[in-house]
Amino acid sequence: MSHNAHVPIGPYHPLQEEPEFYKLVVDGEKVVDVDVRIGYNHRGIEKLSESKSYDQSIFLVERICGICSSSHPIACCQALEDIGGVEVPERALYIRSICQELERLHSHMLWLGLAGHFIGYNTVFMWAWKYREPICDIMETVTGNRQNYAMHKVGGVRRDIEREHVSYILKRLDEFIKNISILKGAVLDDPVLHERLKGIGILTKEDAIDYAAIGPVARASGVDIDVRRDHPYGVYDRIKWNVVTQEEGDVFAKTVVRILELFESVGIIRQCLDKMPEGPIDSNPKDIPPGEGIGQIEAPRGECFHYIKSDGTNSPVRHKVRAPTYMNFPTFRETVIGETISDATIILAAIDPCYCCTERMLIVDGSDKNIMGAEELIRLSQEKTRLIKDKYGER
Amino acid sequence: MGIKEKILTKSLYVFHLSSGSCNNCDIEIIDCLTPRYDIERFGIVLVGSIKHADVLLCTGSVNRLTVPRIKVLYEQMPKPGFVVAFGSCGASRGLFKDSYNTGKPLDEIIPVDMYIPGCPPRPEAIMAGLLKLIDKLNSKGK
Amino acid sequence: MTMDEFLKNMSGKFGVNILNVKKVSNKRAYIDIYPKDIKGFVRYIFKDLSFRFDTASGVDDFNALEILYHFSHDPSGITISLRAILHDKQDPHIDTITDITRSAWWIERELHELFGIEFNGNSDMRPLLLPDDWPKGVYPLRKDFQPPKRDSRKE
Numbered sequence: 001m002s003h004n005a006h007v008p009i010g011p012y013h014p015l016q017e018e019p020e021f022y023k024l025v026v027d028g029e030k031v032v033d034v035d036v037r038i039g040y041n042h043r044g045i046e047k048l049s050e051s052k053s054y055d056q057s058i059f060l061v062e063r064i065c066g067i068c069s070s071s072h073p074i075a076c077c078q079a080l081e082d083i084g085g086v087e088v089p090e091r092a093l094y095i096r097s098i099c100q101e102l103e104r105l106h107s108h109m110l111w112l113g114l115a116g117h118f119i120g121y122n123t124v125f126m127w128a129w130k131y132r133e134p135i136c137d138i139m140e141t142v143t144g145n146r147q148n149y150a151m152h153k154v155g156g157v158r159r160d161i162e163r164e165h166v167s168y169i170l171k172r173l174d175e176f177i178k179n180i181s182i183l184k185g186a187v188l189d190d191p192v193l194h195e196r197l198k199g200i201g202i203l204t205k206e207d208a209i210d211y212a213a214i215g216p217v218a219r220a221s222g223v224d225i226d227v228r229r230d231h232p233y234g235v236y237d238r239i240k241w242n243v244v245t246q247e248e249g250d251v252f253a254k255t256v257v258r259i260l261e262l263f264e265s266v267g268i269i270r271q272c273l274d275k276m277p278e279g280p281i282d283s284n285p286k287d288i289p290p291g292e293g294i295g296q297i298e299a300p301r302g303e304c305f306h307y308i309k310s311d312g313t314n315s316p317v318r319h320k321v322r323a324p325t326y327m328n329f330p331t332f333r334e335t336v337i338g339e340t341i342s343d344a345t346i347i348l349a350a351i352d353p354c355y356c357c358t359e360r361m362l363i364v365d366g367s368d369k370n371i372m373g374a375e376e377l378i379r380l381s382q383e384k385t386r387l388i389k390d391k392y393g394e395r
Numbered sequence: 396m397g398i399k400e401k402i403l404t405k406s407l408y409v410f411h412l413s414s415g416s417c418n419n420c421d422i423e424i425i426d427c428l429t430p431r432y433d434i435e436r437f438g439i440v441l442v443g444s445i446k447h448a449d450v451l452l453c454t455g456s457v458n459r460l461t462v463p464r465i466k467v468l469y470e471q472m473p474k475p476g477f478v479v480a481f482g483s484c485g486a487s488r489g490l491f492k493d494s495y496n497t498g499k500p501l502d503e504i505i506p507v508d509m510y511i512p513g514c515p516p517r518p519e520a521i522m523a524g525l526l527k528l529i530d531k532l533n534s535k536g537k
Numbered sequence: 538m539t540m541d542e543f544l545k546n547m548s549g550k551f552g553v554n555i556l557n558v559k560k561v562s563n564k565r566a567y568i569d570i571y572p573k574d575i576k577g578f579v580r581y582i583f584k585d586l587s588f589r590f591d592t593a594s595g596v597d598d599f600n601a602l603e604i605l606y607h608f609s610h611d612p613s614g615i616t617i618s619l620r621a622i623l624h625d626k627q628d629p630h631i632d633t634i635t636d637i638t639r640s641a642w643w644i645e646r647e648l649h650e651l652f653g654i655e656f657n658g659n660s661d662m663r664p665l666l667l668p669d670d671w672p673k674g675v676y677p678l679r680k681d682f683q684p685p686k687r688d689s690r691k692e
Contacts, residue, residue, distance in 0.1 A: 011464060019413055019461065040460050041415045042666040044494035046651075047677055051493065063490055066419025066515065082565075110422065113429075129429035147419040147515050212590040212640035225589070230611040231564070294565065294607070294616060296591075307594050307607065307618075320594035327592075330642055460668040495677045495684045496667065 004032060007341070011040050029340045034333055049319040054080060054288055057319065058152060061306075064321060066147055067110065070103040071299035072321070073152040075306040078233060080154045082293030083310050086285045090235075092156035094276040097234040099143065099151055100297070101265040101272075105176070106135040107300035108258045108265075112187070115255065119196055123381075124187060131179040134172045141165050156282030166273050173266055182378060184259050191388050197252035200343050201335040204249060211331045215302020215324050216257045221249035227298035239271045288312070299324050399475055403449055404529045406438035410448035410472070414465060414501070415491075416455025419515035420482040424452065432518045439525055450477045450528070451505075456484040456491040459498045469505040477508040477528060481521075486510045538613045540566060543586075550581065565616050567605075572621040572631045575606070579619070579634045582608050590640045591616070595652040597680045602629050602652060623654065633659035651678040 005026050011019035019040035025033035045064055049057045061072040074096055081088060088096075109132035116124025136146045142161055143149035151157055161169075187193060203213065208221040218225055226243045228236040244260040246253035290312040297304045302324030309318040413421055427434040428441060442448050445468050457465065469478070480501050483489035491497045501507060511524040540563050547568065548555060554577075556569040570578055582588045591607035606619040623629040633656040634641045645656045646665040653676040656662070664671065676682060 011461070019415075019464075039664070039666040039668070040458065040464075041413075041455075042458060042460070042496050043415055043456060043491045044496040044677060045491075047682075048491065048494050060490060063417040063419075063514075066417045066422055069417075069419070082561075126430055129426065130431060133429075133431045146517065147422065209587075209589075210639050212638065214589075225611045231609065231614045231616065292567070294618070296609070296616065303591070303609075305591050305607065307592075307605065309596055317598070318594070318596045320592070322592035322594075326643060327640060330639065458668075459671075493684075495682070 003027070011037075024336075024341065026341050029342070031336055031339055031341055034336050036329070036332070038329075046319055046321060050316055053314045054154060054316070057316065058154070059150065061321065062148055062150065065323060067107045068103065068299045068301070068304065068323070069148050070099045070151065071297050071304045072306070072323075074100065074234075075295035075297040075299075075304045076308070076319075077152050077154050078295030078297065079293040079306040079308040080288055080295075080310075081285075082295065083291040083308065084154075084285055084288050084293075086155050087283055088156055089280045089283055090277050091160075091279045092281045092283075093234050094272050095142075095157045095159075095161055095281065096152065097236065097239075098161070098269055098272045099139075099149065099157075100234070101268045102135055102139055102142070104265045104300045105262060106132055106139070108262055109135065109180075111258060111300075112183075112255070115251075116187075119193075121193070124183075127183055127186075131176060131183065134176050138169050138172050141168060153282065154288075155285040156280070158282075160281050161273075161276070169273065170270065173269060177263070177266055180259075180262055184262075186381070186385075187259065188256065189389075190385060191392060193255075194252065197255060198248075198250060200251045201339060202249045203331055203335050207331060207334045208249070211334070212327050213302075213331050214327050215298070215300070216254055216261065217302065217328045217331065219243065219245045220253035220257045222247045227296050227303045231296050233297065235272065235275075236268075238275070239268055241268050241271075301325055302328060400532050403475065404532045406440065407450050407525060407529065408440055408442045408448045409450045409452050409525070410442055410445045410468075411452045412445075412454070412465065412468060414453055414455040414461040414485075415458035415497075416482065416484055420454035420485075423515045423518055423521060424454070424481075427518045427521050432522065434522055434525070437522070437526065437529070445471050446473065448472055448476065450479055450525070452479050452481050453485050453501055454481040456488040456494075456497050457499065457501050457504065458496050460496075462498045462504060465501070465504055478505055479509045479511060479524065479528070480507045481511050482516060483512060483514045486512055489514065538586075538610065538615070540564065540615055543610075543615060543617070551578070564614055567618045567620055569620045569622070572604075572623055575619070575621055576632050576634060576637065579606065580637050582617075582619075583638050586610065588617075590638050593641065593644045593648060595648050595654065595678065597652065597678065599680055600624075600626075602626060602654065604631065604648065604654065606634075628655070629653065630655035630657055632657050635659050650676075652676050653679070 007024040007026055009022040009024065011021045021037040023035045024031055045060060049060055052060055058073045058076055061076045062069045064072050109128050113125040113128030116122065116128065139149065140146050142165065143151045143159060151159060203221045205222045208218050208223050222245060224243060224245050229243055241264050244257050244264060246257050288310050290310055292309040295306040304324055305322040307320040308316050311317050411424055426432060451469065451472055480486045484491060485501055488497055488500050509524065509528055511520055513520055540560065544558060544566065554570060554574050559567040583590060588608035588610045591609050593604055593606045596603040602623045604621050607616065609616045621631060623631060631654065633645060635645060643665060645659050646662060648654045649656060649662050650664055650667055
């Protein structure tokens with residue numbers, strides 16, 4: 001006889017920053033059902049947008065999500081440009097793509113850090129967030145803000161990338177690549193992470209297609225889609241890059257996809273900076289005629305979809321926003337059912353309060369105090385990983 | 396200054412509550428914990444339960460669904476406790492003032508001790524804000 | 538598959554059931570259909586042509602409610618929108634498509650909640666976004682919606 005217990009989690013819980021309410025139905029250790037109640041974050045943006053002018057609504061959609069505050073405005077601009085048939089100058093397209101890829105870098109680093117945090121691996125959290133800071137610096141240089149960039153407008157962008165900024169961006173990107181190469185090795189070769197993430201929360205290809213999953217979630221399940229390649233916008237059709245896919249569909253595959261995408265994004269930014277032509281950055285369109293338009297963007301989490309209907313006035317009749325997580329979240333039901341509750345917490349994200357000791361650690365050795373720098377610590381940790389691997393074998 | 400306040404100034408435990416924010420403020424708060432800013436230098440730690448917290452850091456324009464939850468959380472907070480309204484939305488509901496799902500402003504639901512403005516506030520602003528709170532506590536005793 | 542091939546294909550299969558076709562560009566088109574045919578169209582587009590379901594968006598244009606079902610075909614880069622117009626604003630209803638694709642699970646709940654559209658055959662109509670004490674029969678995204686009176690700071 002089975003006794004199903006209900007485990008309520010939330011809405012304010014130490015797992016994630018945003019409030020959601022989860023109800024897990026468990027039979028012993030095993031999760032048999034899950035229900036999610038969202039709406040703690042619902043701010044009525046679609047209705048609010050109908051009362052704003054087009055210029056204002058771009059600032060509004062920027063505040064839909066703090067992480068995608070470049071993707072939503074671009075998608076919104078694209079929808080409006082689609083209605084009006086507005087041409088965007090070449091240089092502005094390059095700047096948009098650079099912003100998008102910088103955002104992808106910062107978003108994937110953020111996710112990687114939090115994922116480490118959720119499984120109690122705070123070293124990854126601290127490293128990833130430390131290496132994310134240069135990206136925020138570049139963002140600040142390019143757009144003037146760390147978050148909420150206020151960069152995009154219909155028909156172009158608001159700020160140009162100065163010539164002296166290009167060398168700065170390239171320099172910081174070089175540092176970034178060096179750092180994430182170490183991080184990639186540390187994460188992808190770590191036997192502990194293999195043990196913890198492989199075979200957990202598998203989303204099959206069939207389910208991914210049926211749920212219309214998008215972005216890295218779909219790509220980790222072997223669905224080869226990417227809006228940047230399939231519905232080309234910006235300058236992505238003029239640049240060499242690859243779509244990263246994995247077949248397994250588990251948590252580890254999703255991690256791999258995101259880490260490898262970091263390298264692709266850096267490549268895209270470098271090519272954009274190299275090929276960017278001189279010229280105007282804004283075509284200054286006047287009116288938005290009546291009509292309807294669609295904007296599709298590959299945001300860091302997947303396709304971001306905006307539909308706008310205009311009646312020729314200054315504000316939209318209808319503005320529909322479909323953020324990527326809206327399609328990906330329901331797949332969570334498929335992935336968590338059948339797992340144990342301790343694994344559910346990885347998928348649902350479980351945390352402890354965190355303590356860090358990245359650069360300033362003291363090792364007391366007899367009477368001598370030894371201060372170890374970053375390089376020595378990295379070497380030490382690589383040695384330890386090798387020891388664990390030798391002992392328990394590769395998995 | 397009572398012994399409670401004196402001890403508080405050494406280590407503020409912060410609980411972070413998102414009442415319908417756009418995530419930017421939340422990211423910057425977490426950013427404070429990470430190596431570049433490292434707010435733990437000042438004894439400030441983010442805790443996972445309101446029952447361990449001295450400071451309730453509230454981000455976001457308060458939405459109708461969260462109003463009763465905020466009241467409950469405030470009641471559960473051990474006193475003396477402080478409430479910080481974080482970001483433009485926390486202070487004044489910001490851009491979302493006219494939305495149908497936005498309720499009262501935070502300072503009409505629970506008493507607010509401090510505001511940290513910005514959209515989002517930079518990590519430096521967060522540190523400055525929390526350190527001002529500590530200063531305020533210290534000067535109270537003199 | 539190009540847009541012209543796709544449209545020819547559709548008119549060959551559905552004929553008079555297609556009310557109107559508006560081709561915007563080689564990548565995008567809007568197809569108007571009767572609400573009663575929605576299942577047949579979605580099954581053909583989603584299952585047979587393996588389009589990806591993007592989302593559905595409701596529009597209130599004062600006289601009637603519209604639902605647009607947006608689909609994308611990734612190998613060819615086509616995006617199409619099926620438009621179903623519901624003339625009865627008092628009791629709008631349409632067949633569910635959740636038995637064809639589970640990706641419509643949340644969006645149907647949302648459309649029910651924000652526009653008051655009934656989906657025949659979908660039993661999961663619990664609130665998704667709005668608070669539990671939201672008044673019945675008040676749909677915020679309709680044009681005649683009056684925001685609830687606010688008991689707040691002097692404005």
